[in-house]
């Protein structure tokens with residue numbers, strides 16, 4: 001039953017895409033909801049919500065040996081460095097909110113790397 005629902009949702013998405021081809025983010029967000037249902041427990045892209053099981057994250061190396069990936073390759077490519085920055089900030093604040101071990105991670109280094117287009 002679960003697979004029939006998913007198939008119907010994907011067919012509706014394909015139809016929507018044919019009608020409205022310029023609106024890829026909406027399609028990606030619907031895919032994100034369906035895929036998150038299928039693959040619970042994976043964290044997701046900060047923009048489209050697709051789980052890392054289904055899309056590759058764009059890794060931004062910000063310090064020696066340290067990287068992070070709040071966005072998938074597709075979302076990362078669609079945005080300018082300035083537009084990407086809030087997604088990195090949100091990830092950074094999320095890390096802080098649960099007291100993650102930040103090690104040598106600093107916002108200054110992340111912000112610099114993002115604005116340099118890394």
Ligand SMILES: [Zn+2]
Nearest residue numbers: 045048072075
């Ligand atoms: Zn994405």
